[in-house]
Amino acid sequence: MNRQIIDQPKLDKFKKKFKARENSEIIANAVIKNGINDTALNNESVKKMHYDFSEEIDVGKVTNQEKSGRCWMFAALNNIRYSISKDLKIKDHDFELSQAYTMFWDKLEKANYFLENIISTVELDIDSRRVMWLLNEPTNDGGQWDMFTALIEKYGIVPKYVMPESYHSSNSHYLNKILSLKLRDLAQTLRKDFKLGADKESLREEKEDMLAEIYSILAYFLGEPPQNFDFEYRNKDGEFYRDSELTPQEFYNKYSKVKMTDYVSIINAPTADKPFDQTYTVEFLGNVKEGQQIHYLNLPIEKLIAYTKEQLKDGEPVWFGCDVGQWSDRELGIMDTKLFNYGDVLDTKFSLDKGQRLQYGESILTHAMAFTGVNLKDDEPLSWKVQNSWGEKVGENGFFIMSNDWFKEFNYEVVINKKYLAEA
Known part of the structure; x- marks a missing residue:
């Protein structure tokens, strides 16, 4: 048997395994007709992700970056x-x-x-x-x-x-x-x-x-x-x-209370080659030649959550970077690890953890937005309010909602005022 190739006996085996699953053709027809996301959508997740937040900042209407990567x-x-x-x-x-x-x-x-x-x-x-x-x-x-x-x-x-x-x-x-x-x-x-x-x-x-x-x-x-x-x-x-x-x-110096140098970029990259509590940079990443080099402080995800929560409670939005396309729906404006039952529909399992997704190219920071609210229960986050920049026709008038589990799995960076690190 040549295990390097796909031959007819193997194809017969694959087909038999597919047919052995109860309702496999019904499920296939649903995916073929409606697409994987509509078929796998978990309505329990949709019901839980309601736009109510115990801490919320009124930041006005969302903006629209249109067809640009800004x-x-x-x-x-x-x-x-x-x-x-x-x-x-x-x-x-x-x-x-x-x-x-x-x-x-x-x-x-x-x-x-x-x-x-x-x-x-x-x-x-x-x-x-x-x-x-x-x-x-x-x-x-x-x-x-x-x-x-x-x-x-x-x-x-x-x-x-x-x-x-x-x-x-x-x-x-x-x-x-x-x-x-x-x-x-x-x-x-x-x-x-x-x-x-x-x-x-x-x-x-x-x-x-x-x-x-x-x-x-x-x-x-x-x-x-x-x-x-x-x-x-x-x-x-x-x-x-x-x-x-x-x-x-x-204009900036006179009117902006946000002073850029007061903030630090904190990442969560849980890979063996990037120990926590150390600062990292990326070669050839920058714009202003004489400006400060890009720096990231790598910390456990629990610290990113804690700092973000405290800054929001003090009435200040939090800039963050994430992999926005993972387990999210643009029209609903929901980001939740339980939003789609891909595994159940496709009769398979996905086992990569956050660090492995980074190492194997499955996930990367793709989009920046701002947190403008959080729903706390016993001071623990349940969900987060997100100010996006895709206009008002998506999500809730342009705002998105993120579960805390999604924050842990697909949020990679938050920008925090240094005073919160000093207080920790």
């Missing part, structure tokens, strides 16, 4: 927006900060970061793993809290009316496609010139002209960022205010 920006800007709106008692509950503004600077800084990495690896062969990693994706929309911190500390923020969305801030595919094309072109030029005898300082001088081209491309796609603006709003008492000729940095 979830990390939206979640962070929403936290700052809430701080400003609450402090100033802004009447407009839909007040937003410009996501196009931060996107512009993120793209420009990522271009510089990429070209600097090309220069630093210029001695390596083109097919080296490090160079190929860089060339695989010269730019994208994604990011982390520390990257957002670097952007805001350098460039500040502006209200959305000062730099509104453009077609390509909301539909970023071709923006990234053109930028990647240009950046690979520039990388080839830098590596060619190095082989012709240019030293790294000469390459960096060349890079300045290259970045001028990138700036122009971004201006065509997104518009130019404002240098100053008038901040105008009306408070809930009907009083009108204007603060004239502010720079984006002045």
Whole structure:
């Protein structure tokens, strides 16, 4: 018997095993007709995941990142927006900060970061793993809290009316496609010139002209960022205010009570190669070259839950990163490990734990959102309220609900004010 191949006797055995299950064809017909999610949906989970929370922050309406990967920006800007709106008692509950503004600077800084990495690896062969990693994706929309911190500390923020969305801030595919094309072109030029005898300082001088081209491309796609603006709003008492000729940095420093450097990124990565209570970083992950390097403090999941709960109880939303597509339903807005009975429907078992899912590529951090509430019973979380950035047509007017078990299994990162760690 050749065990390396699938032959007819094996196929006969497989078919017999399938037919041996009672109602196997009825179940198959249900999946074929309705899809696996509708067939496996657990209504007990749906009933338990109701939108009632013992601790809840009124953060206003959700925002919409549209067809872009800016979830990390939206979640962070929403936290700052809430701080400003609450402090100033802004009447407009839909007040937003410009996501196009931060996107512009993120793209420009990522271009510089990429070209600097090309220069630093210029001695390596083109097919080296490090160079190929860089060339695989010269730019994208994604990011982390520390990257957002670097952007805001350098460039500040502006209200959305000062730099509104453009077609390509909301539909970023071709923006990234053109930028990647240009950046690979520039990388080839830098590596060619190095082989012709240019030293790294000469390459960096060349890079300045290259970045001028990138700036122009971004201006065509997104518009130019404002240098100053008038901040105008009306408070809930009907009083009108204007603060004239502010720079984006002045606006951030003056009006945001959320100071980015007061926070730390805490992850839960329960794998043997990442012991708890240590800090980790990722090579080639960043945007602002002179900004602080990306850092993650790896802690047990119980600590992430405890810190998140305390920050919410003090009335402050919590930025977090998770694998949003796991055991979740976009339309219902539910994230629960018991939402789908895949194993029961398919007559199989899934045994990977959280660490194994990370190691074997089954799960990864894919999306950032913000916690804005929690339902506590005897001070223990039952479920969490989530502010998403997919618009109001999904979930409960754009908000999602997460079970505490889902938090444990598929939540990988929370951003917490350092004071809570000091108090622990």
